[in-house]
Amino acid sequence: MLPWLKVSATLKIKRYINMSDTKPKTKKPRGVASLRAGKCIACGARCQSSCPVNCIEMSDAGEPIIESAQCIGCQKCIKVCPAAALEMYFTAEEQKILAELAHASGGSVAEELDEEGLRLQQMLASYRGVWVVIEQFEGVVAKVSWELLGTGADLAAALEVPLSAVIIGHNVGHLCHEAFEHGADKAVLLDGPVYTHYRTQSYTEAICHLIEKHRPEVILMGATAQGRDLAGAVATVVKTGLTADCTGLGIDGKRNLMQTRPAFGGNIMATIMCDKFRPQMATVRPHVMHMPERMPGRAGEIIREAFAPLEDAILVKVLDVISDRDGKDQVDVAAAEIIVSGGRGLMNKENFALLQELADELGGVVGASRSAVDAGWISHSRQVGQTGKTVRPKIYIACGISGAIQHMVGMQDSDTIIAINRDPEAPIFQIATYGVVGDLFQVVPALIDKVRALKRHNSSGSARSAA
Numbered sequence: 001m002l003p004w005l006k007v008s009a010t011l012k013i014k015r016y017i018n019m020s021d022t023k024p025k026t027k028k029p030r031g032v033a034s035l036r037a038g039k040c041i042a043c044g045a046r047c048q049s050s051c052p053v054n055c056i057e058m059s060d061a062g063e064p065i066i067e068s069a070q071c072i073g074c075q076k077c078i079k080v081c082p083a084a085a086l087e088m089y090f091t092a093e094e095q096k097i098l099a100e101l102a103h104a105s106g107g108s109v110a111e112e113l114d115e116e117g118l119r120l121q122q123m124l125a126s127y128r129g130v131w132v133v134i135e136q137f138e139g140v141v142a143k144v145s146w147e148l149l150g151t152g153a154d155l156a157a158a159l160e161v162p163l164s165a166v167i168i169g170h171n172v173g174h175l176c177h178e179a180f181e182h183g184a185d186k187a188v189l190l191d192g193p194v195y196t197h198y199r200t201q202s203y204t205e206a207i208c209h210l211i212e213k214h215r216p217e218v219i220l221m222g223a224t225a226q227g228r229d230l231a232g233a234v235a236t237v238v239k240t241g242l243t244a245d246c247t248g249l250g251i252d253g254k255r256n257l258m259q260t261r262p263a264f265g266g267n268i269m270a271t272i273m274c275d276k277f278r279p280q281m282a283t284v285r286p287h288v289m290h291m292p293e294r295m296p297g298r299a300g301e302i303i304r305e306a307f308a309p310l311e312d313a314i315l316v317k318v319l320d321v322i323s324d325r326d327g328k329d330q331v332d333v334a335a336a337e338i339i340v341s342g343g344r345g346l347m348n349k350e351n352f353a354l355l356q357e358l359a360d361e362l363g364g365v366v367g368a369s370r371s372a373v374d375a376g377w378i379s380h381s382r383q384v385g386q387t388g389k390t391v392r393p394k395i396y397i398a399c400g401i402s403g404a405i406q407h408m409v410g411m412q413d414s415d416t417i418i419a420i421n422r423d424p425e426a427p428i429f430q431i432a433t434y435g436v437v438g439d440l441f442q443v444v445p446a447l448i449d450k451v452r453a454l455k456r457h458n459s460s461g462s463a464r465s466a467a
């Protein structure tokens, strides 16, 4: 007999035996998906896009309308819902069958996890710990890394796991102690000549090696040029999700990282979750999170790792490092404590001299809206907002800036916001601590005069008291 005939005969016999020897099994009811009243958070139609039979439509309020007759009870929408707003509905008859099946199997059939679900649970449970990748250049750490240790500490506390700083470089052992003083419980250290300069390949290989070995559940990096490059490369290799430029981070009831960031041109805030892959990766821009208070003398555990890719295997070589510190525009708007920003209301490039005058008197720097940058009145390095810098100064003075959402996401966390605008309805007034409705060309010179008068008054006062 030919081999394929043999197989076919065996199948036939099996089917025959099944039919004759066993009672027909009671089929487990699948139920239909239904919405739990008041639970939907209008996350953006995740349930609709997960449905394989297109039985979900969205209402104007962004809530699902389920066509029960078409639902096949696959539970995909239930698994994807971030707010547990969907549940399975079983008729009284189906509930009776479920109860009988549960009784027969000695457990709850409805809550049985399928094989795929079990595998997922085991995989998720095998990842523990929060990591912050510390960015450094010639042994000096980018401040955003310390800010992230502050946020990482909150996440680690919520997850009840240690917070680790991942430090990669050459002769950077001293940074472990700095990391402990900024809140890290552990420091994973990779120190070697191959890591002297940042290179995508060597740093990516290093982090991927560490991930495989230690399996952290959350990894945070600064949304700097280096962080953006490295995070994307690592997430691609380890096949996980990455949310860039987060403005808020938290933990939900299932240990998922809730990653909030502006979406659709900054018009909505989206909370993104990566619930089926680990680690969960996010980048955060400088100055978005608070700098944690330094705790001098705080200690932690150093985990020294020996992994080092072979220099010959790395395609990119660093021949020279050219600093841009000698460049024309050396002002770091993001680090300034006082910012005087100008928008389209300034009318032209020359009028920015007025803002510079006020900034000089206050010891601050000049910033700008995108409109002013696009008009060529000031360089892009001064732009504040979604596609510019995120700033958190003590004082932010917005002159002739309307307050578009894309501008406000970049400066709304300033301690004090002073808005000068001739339109009383300008949205900037909604977030301003102090608002001046008026012509900036009258208000700003008046402010400069006032500051100068105050300075004169103070210096004559201190001269008098010295005499």
Ligand code: FAD
Binding pocket: 265, 342, 343, 344, 345, 346, 368, 369, 370, 371, 372, 383, 384, 385, 386, 387, 388, 389, 399, 400, 401, 402, 403, 404, 405, 406, 407, 410, 420, 421, 422, 423, 426, 438, 439, 440, 441
């Ligand atoms: P306008 O909106 O034109 O406002 C000018 C204001 O000046 C008005 O309120 C007016 O009343 C006032 N004014 C005029 N003359 C005077 C006067 N003499 N005295 C007092 N007030 C006066 N924008 C950013 O700023 N940063 C970003 O990073 C950014 N990223 C973006 C990303 C995307 C994807 C998109 C779509 C847009 C982005 N924008 C960004 C652009 C943003 O939407 C606005 O267009 C921009 O912020 C408007 O700039 P403005 O307030 O200077 O100009």
